[in-house]
Every structure is written in C-alpha cells, then in structure tokens.
Amino acid sequence: MVKKRVTAKEIARELGISVMTVSRALNNRPNVDEETRHKVINTARRLGYVPNGIAKSLVMQKTFTIGVVVPEITHSFFPEAIRGIEEVTSKSGYHLILTHSAEDAARESDVLHLLERQRVDGILISKAQTVEKDEVYEQLVRQRLPVVFFDRCVQGIGVNCVSVNDEEGAKEITEHLIVVHRYPRIAHLSGPQHVSIGEARLRGFKIALQSRDWPFYEGLVVEAGFHESGGYSAMTKLLEMPPEQRPRAVVAVNDPAAFGAMKAIQDWGLKIPQDIALVGFSDDIRSELMDTPLTTVHQPAYEVGKKAAEKLVAVIEGTSSGIEEIVVGTQQVIRNSCGCNLESNWPG
Amino acid sequence: MVKKRVTAKEIARELGISVMTVSRALNNRPNVDEETRHKVINTARRLGYVPNGIAKSLVMQKTFTIGVVVPEITHSFFPEAIRGIEEVTSKSGYHLILTHSAEDAARESDVLHLLERQRVDGILISKAQTVEKDEVYEQLVRQRLPVVFFDRCVQGIGVNCVSVNDEEGAKEITEHLIVVHRYPRIAHLSGPQHVSIGEARLRGFKIALQSRDWPFYEGLVVEAGFHESGGYSAMTKLLEMPPEQRPRAVVAVNDPAAFGAMKAIQDWGLKIPQDIALVGFSDDIRSELMDTPLTTVHQPAYEVGKKAAEKLVAVIEGTSSGIEEIVVGTQQVIRNSCGCNLESNWPG
DNA sequence: TTGTATGCGTTATCAT
DNA sequence: ATGATAACGCATACAA
Numbered sequence: 029m030v031k032k033r034v035t036a037k038e039i040a041r042e043l044g045i046s047v048m049t050v051s052r053a054l055n056n057r058p059n060v061d062e063e064t065r066h067k068v069i070n071t072a073r074r075l076g077y078v079p080n081g082i083a084k085s086l087v088m089q090k091t092f093t094i095g096v097v098v099p100e101i102t103h104s105f106f107p108e109a110i111r112g113i114e115e116v117t118s119k120s121g122y123h124l125i126l127t128h129s130a131e132d133a134a135r136e137s138d139v140l141h142l143l144e145r146q147r148v149d150g151i152l153i154s155k156a157q158t159v160e161k162d163e164v165y166e167q168l169v170r171q172r173l174p175v176v177f178f179d180r181c182v183q184g185i186g187v188n189c190v191s192v193n194d195e196e197g198a199k200e201i202t203e204h205l206i207v208v209h210r211y212p213r214i215a216h217l218s219g220p221q222h223v224s225i226g227e228a229r230l231r232g233f234k235i236a237l238q239s240r241d242w243p244f245y246e247g248l249v250v251e252a253g254f255h256e257s258g259g260y261s262a263m264t265k266l267l268e269m270p271p272e273q274r275p276r277a278v279v280a281v282n283d284p285a286a287f288g289a290m291k292a293i294q295d296w297g298l299k300i301p302q303d304i305a306l307v308g309f310s311d312d313i314r315s316e317l318m319d320t321p322l323t324t325v326h327q328p329a330y331e332v333g334k335k336a337a338e339k340l341v342a343v344i345e346g347t348s349s350g351i352e353e354i355v356v357g358t359q360q361v362i363r364n365s366c367g368c369n370l371e372s373n374w375p376g
Numbered sequence: 377m378v379k380k381r382v383t384a385k386e387i388a389r390e391l392g393i394s395v396m397t398v399s400r401a402l403n404n405r406p407n408v409d410e411e412t413r414h415k416v417i418n419t420a421r422r423l424g425y426v427p428n429g430i431a432k433s434l435v436m437q438k439t440f441t442i443g444v445v446v447p448e449i450t451h452s453f454f455p456e457a458i459r460g461i462e463e464v465t466s467k468s469g470y471h472l473i474l475t476h477s478a479e480d481a482a483r484e485s486d487v488l489h490l491l492e493r494q495r496v497d498g499i500l501i502s503k504a505q506t507v508e509k510d511e512v513y514e515q516l517v518r519q520r521l522p523v524v525f526f527d528r529c530v531q532g533i534g535v536n537c538v539s540v541n542d543e544e545g546a547k548e549i550t551e552h553l554i555v556v557h558r559y560p561r562i563a564h565l566s567g568p569q570h571v572s573i574g575e576a577r578l579r580g581f582k583i584a585l586q587s588r589d590w591p592f593y594e595g596l597v598v599e600a601g602f603h604e605s606g607g608y609s610a611m612t613k614l615l616e617m618p619p620e621q622r623p624r625a626v627v628a629v630n631d632p633a634a635f636g637a638m639k640a641i642q643d644w645g646l647k648i649p650q651d652i653a654l655v656g657f658s659d660d661i662r663s664e665l666m667d668t669p670l671t672t673v674h675q676p677a678y679e680v681g682k683k684a685a686e687k688l689v690a691v692i693e694g695t696s697s698g699i700e701e702i703v704v705g706t707q708q709v710i711r712n713s714c715g716c717n718l719e720s721n722w723p724g
Numbered sequence: 725t726t727g728t729a730t731g732c733g734t735t736a737t738c739a740t
Numbered sequence: 741a742t743g744a745t746a747a748c749g750c751a752t753a754c755a756a
Contacts, residue, residue: 033519035749046727051751059725076519081493082439083749086430086732093473101462107455114449114476123490125441126474128462142471145429171381171424317665383733394743399735407741431733434748 034075042071054079085147094122094340095143097153099131099180103284104313105329106154109178112333113152120341122149129156137164150174150340155182157220157254174343178336181224181353188343190336190354194225194309197325197358198232198279199239201307204323204360205277206240209367211305215248215275217262217285226254229281229309248275252285259288267296277305277366283312283324290318290365301367311361321363331356382423390419402427433495442470442688443491445501447479447528451632452661453677454502457526460681461500468689470497477504485512498522498688503530505568505602522691526684529572529701536691538684538702542573545673545706546580546627547587549655552671552708553625554588557715559653563596563623565610565633574602577629577657596623600633607636615644625653625714631660631672638666638713649715659709669711679704 036054040047045064052060053068085091094117098106110126117124125148129136136156143151151173153165166185168175181189205211216233219226230249237244247269252262259280266275280286286308293304300306300320308315311326335354342348362368384402388395393412400408401416433439442465446454458474465472473496477484484504491499499521501513514533516523529537553559564581567574578597585592595617600610607628614623628634634656641652648654648668656663659674683702690696710716 037749047750048728048752049726052726055751061725064725078489078492080434080495080749082430082433082495083732084751086428086434086734086749087751089732091430096474101459102455104452107450110474111449111476114474118475123494124474126444126458126462126472127466128459141426144426146471147428147430314662314665317662381733385733395734396736396744397742400742403735409741412741428733431748432735434733434750435735437748 033080034077035080036077038075039068039071039077042075043067091147091149092122093125093146093148094337095125095127095139095146095148095151095153097127097129097136097139097143097151099129099136099154099156101126101128105179105310105327108329109154109333109336112330112335113337114333116334116337116341122341131157133159140164140168144168144171144173148173150176150344152176152178152336152340154178155180155223157223160222174340176336176340176343178332179225183224186351188339188348188351188353190332190339190356191224192327192332192358193355194228194358195232195235197309197327197360198229199236200232200360201309201323201325202233202236202279203240204362205279205305205307205366206236206242209277209305211277211367212243213245213248213273213275213277214242215245215250215266215278217252217259217278217280217289218249219254219281219285220251226281233279247273252281252288254282254284256284256288256291259285260292261288263289263292264296267292267298275304277301278307280306280308283308283310283315283322286322286324286365287312287314287318290320290322294319300365301370305367306365308365315361316363318365320365323363323366323368324361326359326361328356328358381428382425383428384425386423387416387419387425390423391415439495439497440470441473441494441496442685443473443475443487443494443496443499443501445475445477445484445487445491445499447477447484447502447504449474449476453527453658453675456677457502457681457684460678460683461685462681464682464685464689470689479505481507488512488516492516492519492521496521498524498692500524500526500684500688502526503528503571505571508570522688524684524688524691526680527573531572534699536687536696536699536701538680538687538704539572540675540680540706541703542576542706543580543583545657545675545708546577547584548580548708549657549671549673550581550584550627551588552710553627553653553655553714554584554590557625557653559625559715560591561593561596561621561623561625562590563593563598563614563626565600565607565626565628565637566597567602567629567633568599574629581627595621600629600636602630602632604632604636604639607633608640609636611637611640612644615640615646623652625649626655628654628656631656631658631663631670634670634672634713635660635662635666638668638670642667648713649718653715654713656713663709664711666713668713671711671714671716672709674707674709676704676706 036047036050040050053065127139177189181191218230221227250262252258308322308324311324315322315324384395384398387398401413475487525537529539566578569575598610600606656670656672659672663670
C-alpha cells in the first residue's frame with residue numbers, strides 16, 4: 029500500500045478552497061489574499077507537497093530540460109565542457125538530460141529521438157565520429173527544435189555552433205615547428221575527415237606549410253582517429269618508411285593520438301624530440317606528465333560548454349541574435365616534445 | 377507561426393479512427409487489426425509523429441528517468457562511474473538527469489528537490505563533502521523514492537549502497553608499508569570524517585597498524601580533504617615537525633591529496649621515496665605519470681557505477697532482494713613512491 | 725479575490 | 741476489433 033503523492037487538489041480540499049487558488053498562491057501570482065496565500069503555503073509544507081513538474085510541463089508546453097549529447101564521457105574534454113554547460117543552464121532554471129553516443133551514428137540517432145520524445149526545450153550536441161550524413165540534424169532544424177553544436181560542428185545547415193579555433197591552433201603549432209625548429213619533413217596524424225575538427229586541423233596544418241613555403245608530402249598525412257590506439261598504428265606506419273623519408277616532426281590531431289605516437293616512437297627505440305619531435309592538441313591532463321612533456325594546444329573546454337549553453341538558452345528564450353559560429357581561442361602550451369626547453373630535462 | 381507538433385489525434389482524424397486505436401497500434405498492443413496497424417504506422421511516419429513522453433509519463437505515473445547526483449564532474453572517478461551507470465540504465469530503457477552538487481550541501485538539497493519535482497523513478501547519489509545531516513536523504517526514503525548511494529555512502533538509514541572496499545584497501549596498502557618496507561612513523565592524510573570514504577580509510581589505516589603492532593601517533597593524522605590543495609597544506613604541517621618526529625611514510629586518503637603532498641615534499645627539498653615514502657588511493661589517470669610513479673589503490677569506478685545502476689533498476693522494478701551494501705573490491709597498484717621497484721628509475 | 729470549465733497528449737477501463 | 745469517456749496534475753481563460 030504505497031502512499032500516493034500529495035497534489036494541489038488535496039491542499040485545496042484541506043482548506044476548502046479551489047485548486048486554482050492553490051496554484052496561484054504557490055506560484056506567487058497576483059490576486060490572492062495574503063492570508064489565504066499563507067494558509068496554502070503552510071499546509072503545502074505540512075503535507076510535504078512537491079509540485080509535479082511533468083504535469084506542469086505538459087500544460088505549459090515547456091519542460092525546462094536541455095538534452096546533451098556527447099560522443100565520449102571519459103575523455104577529459106567533455107566532462108569539463110559539461111561542467112560549463114551545467115553552470116549556465118542551472119542558473120537559468122534548466123536541467124540536463126545527459127546522453128552519450130559512444131561515437132556511434134546509430135546510437136546518436138537513437139538518443140536524439142529520445143530527446144525529442146522527452147520534449148526537451150533544446151539540444152547541445154557534439155557530433156559522433158561515425159556519422160556520415162547530416163540528415164538527422166537537418167530534421168531537428170526543420171522541427172524548429174533549438175540546437176547548438178559544440179566542439180564537433182556541422183557546417184552549412186544553418187545551425188549554431190561553438191568550437192575552438194581548430195584551424196588557427198593547428199596552423200600556429202605547425203608554424204612553431206617550422207619557424208623555431210626548422211624541421212624538415214613534418215607529418216600529420218589526422219582525424220577523420222568528415223568530422224569538423226579533423227578536417228579543420230588538417231587544413232591548418234597545410235596552410236602553415238604553404239604560407240611558410242615548407243614542403244608538403246602527401247604520404248606524411250596518415251589518418252589516426254582520435255584515440256591512442258589509432259595514434260600508435262598510424263605512427264608505426266610512418267616509422268616503417270625508409271629512414272630518409274621518415275618525418276622529423278609530427279603534428280598529432282589530438283593528445284591521445286600523440287600519446288599513442290609517443291609509445292610507438294619509444295617502442296621503435298627512438299627519442300623524442302631528438303629523433304622525432306611531436307606536438308599534440310587539446311592539452312590533456314596527462315600531457316605535462318609524460319616522460320617528455322608534450323607540447324600541445326590548450327582548448328578551453330569549460331569556456332566552450334559555457335558559450336554553447338548560453339547561446340542555446342538565448343535561442344530557446346527568443347533573445348538570440350541570429351545564427352552564429354562562435355569560435356573560442358586556443359593557446360599554445362610549449363613544453364619539451366617539440367624540442368624546446370631541453371636543458372630543463374637534464375640533471376644538474 | 378510555429379507549426380505545432382503532430383499528435384495521435386491528428387493521425388486518428390487523418391484515418392477516421394479513434395485515438396485509442398492509434399495508441400494501441402503504435403504500442404504493439406493486442407486487439408488491433410493488422411491492416412489498421414499498418415495504416416497507423418505509415419501515416420505516423422508520414423506525418424513525422426513523435427510520441428509525447430511527458431504526457432505518457434503523466435498518465436503512466438512513471439517517467440523512465442533516473443536522477444544522478446555527483447559532487448564533482450571533472451574528477452576522473454565520476455565520469456567513469458557515470459559511464460557505467462549510463463550503460464546499464466540505457467539498456468533498461470531509462471535515461472539520466474545529471475546534476476552536480478559541487479560538494480555543496482545546499483546545492484545538493486536543491487538538485488534533490490528538482491529531481492523530486494521531475495518525478496524521477498529513482499536516484500543515484502554520491503554524497504557531497506559538506507553535508508552534515510542526513511535528513512534530506514531520510515526524507516527521500518520516507519517518500520519511498522528508490523535511492524542507491526554510490527562511492528560516498530550513508531549508513532544506518534536503511535538505504536542501498538555500492539562502494540569500494542575502502543577499509544580493506546586502506547588496510548592493505550598500509551600493511552604494505554609496514555610489512556614490506558618496515559617504515560617507522562607512518563602518517564595519514566585523512567578525508568573529512570563525516571564522509572564515508574574518509575572515515576573508512578582512516579579506520580583501515582588504524583586497523584593495519586594495530587594488527588601489525590605498529591606504533592600509532594595521533595599527531596600523524598592530519599585532515600587533508602579530497603583535493604590537491606588540502607594535501608599540500610596537510611603535508612606541509614607534517615614537514616614542519618621536528619625531523620625526528622616527521623613521518624617516514626604517508627598514506628594519503630586519495631591520489632589528488634597525494635599529488636599535493638608530493639609537491640610539498642619536493643618543495644621542502646626532500647625525495648620520494650628515499651626521504652619520505654607516499655601512497656595514494658584511487659589510481660588517478662595521472663598517478664603512473666608522476667616523476668615518481670605513485671603507488672596507490674585502484675578503484676573500479678565503472679564497476680561501481682554499473683552495480684549501483686543495476687541495483688537501482690532492480691529496486692524500481694520490484695525485483696530487488698532487500699537492502700544491500702554492495703562492496704566492490706580494490707586492487708593494489710605497486711609503483712615506486714612506496715619504495716618498490718626503485719632500480720627501474722635508475723639509468724642503465 | 726475566487727471559482728468553473730477546459731485543455732495539454734496520452735493510456736485505462738468499460739462498452740459496443 | 742474499435743470507440744467513448746475519464747483520468748493523470750496542473751494552468752489558462754473567463755465568469756462570478
């Protein structure tokens with residue numbers, strides 16, 4: 029025999045008034061006698077009344093819920109970003125339904141439908157790696173469901189987006205290898221090309237070489253994906269080349285890929301940066317702790333989450349100023365793996 | 377002029393049948409002519425019908441939603457645990473409302489009320505540090521809202537709980553320092569004593585000393601909290617003691633606290649483990665990457681999340697076998713900071 | 725200031 | 741096999 033939850037009706041009955049007066053009193057609406065309001069509030073407390081958000085959502089046609097879709101939840105970038113999102117949305121009175129696509133297109137499509145069914149007021153999404161067609165997203169846009177992409181964006185379907193300056197970041201870190209260190213034969217461990225950050229970072233890499241008149245070798249671009257294992261195997265391919273063709277420096281699409289590359293280089297009996305220099309992207313929490321601390325590009329994940337959430341809330345509440353592609357700046361973090369600060373590694 | 381969402385009523389009107397038949401057809405209920413079912417499914421697809429989960433929840437008195445409350449979202453333990461939770465719940469058809477208390481009692485109370493208003497079917501919670509009174513939790517229990525604690529538990533209020541074997545883990549790692557290394561004067565950087573893991577680990581520490589007839593010094597137990605900064609200042613207090621009273625080895629309540637202690641010891645010009653040995657707890661992703669890799673206790677975070685979610689779903693669906701305190705085993709990870717494997721640090 | 729009728733979108737129940 | 745009606749808990753619109 030489970031005790032049922034107390035509703036506004038019970039409060040009304042208890043006080044011999046109508047449900048409407050109870051509703052008005054509890055929601056601080058005008059046209060309620062102060063005394064009745066007090067009585068309502070008191071008996072509500074006494075009875076342990078908790079308003080039913082579901083019923084409220086149904087009648088208000090608004091859930092105050094935002095759906096979040098991330099491809100990975102362990103990866104350090106996303107927890108940070110989620111913290112930024114949570115900070116903003118909770119202040120605006122929204123709460124989050126968290127879902128994760130596990131980098132899988134089918135699963136992403138599933139969770140998006142779930143969020144639609146739950147009538148979320150808006151969606152924040154970072155695209156899964158394996159998604160090839162943007163149809164699912166276009167459908168959301170057609171339904172006029174507010175959507176903001178973050179980190180992994182989709183271009184050309186008229187949707188808001190907050191990302192880091194991937195192209196510029198990749199360009200600058202590559203230029204560092206060219207201008208400061210003058211390494212010949214610079215390679216790139218690339219991300220999947222149908223994911224915006226994979227594509228943008230390769231572009232930045234190429235632009236750097238081009239603008240500095242540095243040679244570009246098609247064979248030195250190898251797809252590695254976003255994880256350590258992919259970095260390891262991609263780097264191994266480069267190491268299997270004849271020594272005179274092997275890269276002298278490597279730009280990895282992100283830090284995990286760089287970690288994999290580090291391991292491959294060490295397994296091959298070579299030293300970083302003396303034999304092969306290496307830089308990453310994302311400033312993973314582990315980067316500064318590697319045997320040779322990794323030179324990388326810092327991504328302000330918290331900032332990205334925050335900006336994306338702010339934009340989404342603005343769209344939902346109708347105060348948004350049109351469709352934007354917001355870009356958050358990155359910062360170079362120069363450590364040792366590029367060849368800088370080498371003396372600090374030597375004892376006394 | 378926003379196009380309204382299509383409802384079951386539209387489908388019914390379109391086909392000249394009743395809403396009930398539509399509902400039955402769409403939910404694979406019996407007593408529907410196969411032909412009508414097909415027609416319903418087709419026009420539903422054609423019209424882009426998406427069932428309203430809110431309305432469904434209201435009438436079914438069930439939301440298929442689980443609330444998750446974590447004290448920290450960046451800390452590496454919780455993203456892992458959440459992944460375990462997500463894995464289980466999504467398979468059972470539930471989705472997650474994620475909230476975070478930021479280790480703050482007031483905020484935790486707020487989000488719990490939010491989850492109540494949203495009529496979640498159950499709650500998974502890891503207690504915030506600053507919560508002193510368990511009243512809020514007891515209230516949830518009284519409402520018969522299914523609750524399972526994970527990692528940071530609350531005892532004695534008759535609620536399910538999944539945690540790692542904190543006492544045993546702390547005892548074993550302390551015994552390692554005693555039995556293998558025979559260090560005199562072993563200190564403990566403790567966690568807050570009103571948090572279960574803080575209390576259990578101190579207990580394990582004491583039991584180890586006791587059962588091995590090893591001296592216990594009250595002054596060598598200093599509260600450090602769970603973060604790096606607390607570890608640093610607590611360790612500093614120990615270092616300020618006269619050298620002959622200073623600990624020869626330190627058991628930190630968790631890895632971040634140990635990192636802080638490492639820094640303090642280094643800043644003091646002392647070496648780990650030659651001058652002071654140190655062990656942590658949690659096997660943070662950074663632990664193996666420290667200058668002196670940290671000996672620690674591995675916590676299976678994914679496993680904890682998974683087990684907690686499984687228990688909660690069982691409680692919700694009425695298949696639970698009574699109140700349990702499930703304990704997941706830990707594993708010692710012996711690296712160098714305790715004094716083991718020292719030769720591997722020396723060059724060739 | 726307060727109350728009544730109506731609707732939000734769905735399912736349960738009882739008819740037909 | 742199908743339909744009519746009520747109900748879930750609340751808020752809007754209008755009447756009193």
